[in-house]
Amino acid sequence: MELKNDLLLRAARGEKTERTPVWMMRQAGRILAEYRAVREKAGSFIQLATTPELAAEVTLQPVDLLGVDAAIIFSDILVVPEAMGLPYEMIEQRGPVFPATVHSLKDLEKLHVAEPETDLKYVLDAIKITKQGLENRVPLIGFAGAPFTIFCYMTEGKGSKTFSVAKKHLYADPEFSHALLQKITDSTIAYLKAQVVAGANLVQIFDSWAGILSPEQYRIFSLPYIKQICDAINEVPVTVFAKGAFFARKEISELSCEVVGLDWNMDIRESRALIPNKTLQGNLDPCVLYASYDQIKIEVKKMLEQFGTQRYIANLGHGVYPDTDPDKVRCFIESVKEYSSL
Numbered sequence: 001m002e003l004k005n006d007l008l009l010r011a012a013r014g015e016k017t018e019r020t021p022v023w024m025m026r027q028a029g030r031i032l033a034e035y036r037a038v039r040e041k042a043g044s045f046i047q048l049a050t051t052p053e054l055a056a057e058v059t060l061q062p063v064d065l066l067g068v069d070a071a072i073i074f075s076d077i078l079v080v081p082e083a084m085g086l087p088y089e090m091i092e093q094r095g096p097v098f099p100a101t102v103h104s105l106k107d108l109e110k111l112h113v114a115e116p117e118t119d120l121k122y123v124l125d126a127i128k129i130t131k132q133g134l135e136n137r138v139p140l141i142g143f144a145g146a147p148f149t150i151f152c153y154m155t156e157g158k159g160s161k162t163f164s165v166a167k168k169h170l171y172a173d174p175e176f177s178h179a180l181l182q183k184i185t186d187s188t189i190a191y192l193k194a195q196v197v198a199g200a201n202l203v204q205i206f207d208s209w210a211g212i213l214s215p216e217q218y219r220i221f222s223l224p225y226i227k228q229i230c231d232a233i234n235e236v237p238v239t240v241f242a243k244g245a246f247f248a249r250k251e252i253s254e255l256s257c258e259v260v261g262l263d264w265n266m267d268i269r270e271s272r273a274l275i276p277n278k279t280l281q282g283n284l285d286p287c288v289l290y291a292s293y294d295q296i297k298i299e300v301k302k303m304l305e306q307f308g309t310q311r312y313i314a315n316l317g318h319g320v321y322p323d324t325d326p327d328k329v330r331c332f333i334e335s336v337k338e339y340s341s342l
């Protein structure tokens with residue numbers, strides 16, 4: 001089955017593209033009234049995420065309504081801890097909370113390596129239904145959290161500015177920390193492979209909390225586990241997005257992934273020099289989408305001039321903020337398409 005628009009996959013593989021592909025992290029979400037309507041119908045975020053037909057419906061919305069060059073499966077990185085035996089709740093206006101957390105090898109014994117075919121069947125079903133709905137229009141992106149970011153939530157139990165509970169374990173109990181990270185990694189590899197079998201055309205690893213670690217801790221507690229995942233996934237291109245890990249760009253360039261995501265703190269030309277061998281993705285500050293249409297166009301033009309139009313996937317430097325005007329989002333997407341056309 002050939003994709004009608006395979007710009008994302010060609011850019012990921014380093015092949016020439018007629019223009020730069022564009023999509024947005026968190027494109028399936030609250031910016032769209034159509035998403036909020038389906039979420040209302042579902043009753044809760046978790047209901048929506050665990051009902052494959054509805055998850056597929058909101059995955060398709062940005063393709064139909066915004067004109068992006070890829071869909072990303074509607075789910076969350078926290079489905080992996082849940083599949084391992086640690087359920088989460090999504091509290092309105094606050095975010096995710098884990099009623100029970102993990103702090104010792106004894107706690108870890110109660111968790112199992114996720115078996116995607118049973119524990120995460122609802123995501124795999126959502127991927128299959130989405131693929132039917134896409135009718136090969138654009139590629140479908142699968143994803144998972146990086147083991148370190150998942151470790152943060154499983155130990156801290158909720159979002160945090162410092163994740164000091166999570167980091168405490170790294171210093172105080174490295175043996176437990178590595179054991180938990182390895183169990184998450186084994187679960188994640190099985191999960192991403194199952195996503196690919198179900199139909200994902202590329203997978204992205206989100207290390208959202210990379211930036212809270214020192215370079216040395218990042219090398220010990222995050223990179224080796226991301227490396228295991230990159231080494232295991234050879235079926236489709238892999239994107240590594242480590243938010244805030246400007247200090248690890250050289251090491252990330254040595255991973256066996258095809259694409260590296262940048263946030264807006266990372267200088268584009270400097271990043272090209274540090275990561276010369278891979279496709280880059282990013283990195284517009286999501287707050288640019290609060291500016292005027294003219295200003296958005298200027299910022300997109302600047303970004304494209306610095307990245308160039310090749311070996312590049314346009315995106316924001318992190319997820320789109322929920323109160324962004326969808327028309328400003330369309331302006332961003334249209335500007336990338338217009339200014340990058342050869």
Ligand SMILES: Cc1c2[nH]c(c1CCC(=O)O)Cc1[nH]c(c(CCC(=O)O)c1C)Cc1[nH]c(c(CCC(=O)O)c1C)Cc1[nH]c(c(C)c1CCC(=O)O)C2
Pocket residue numbers: 024025026027028029030039045072073074075076077078090094095096143159206208319
């Ligand atoms: C850290 C993280 C999480 N989840 C995710 C990350 C990594 C990316 C990042 O750094 O933002 C990843 C994620 N979460 C969601 C997606 C969907 C696909 C997409 O469109 O990108 C993706 C890729 C849906 C979601 N995940 C969540 C929502 C909002 C909940 C809702 O709609 O009620 C959505 C659409 C909730 C969520 N989920 C998480 C948090 C901290 C929150 C609360 C903050 C918020 O509300 O945005 C954990």
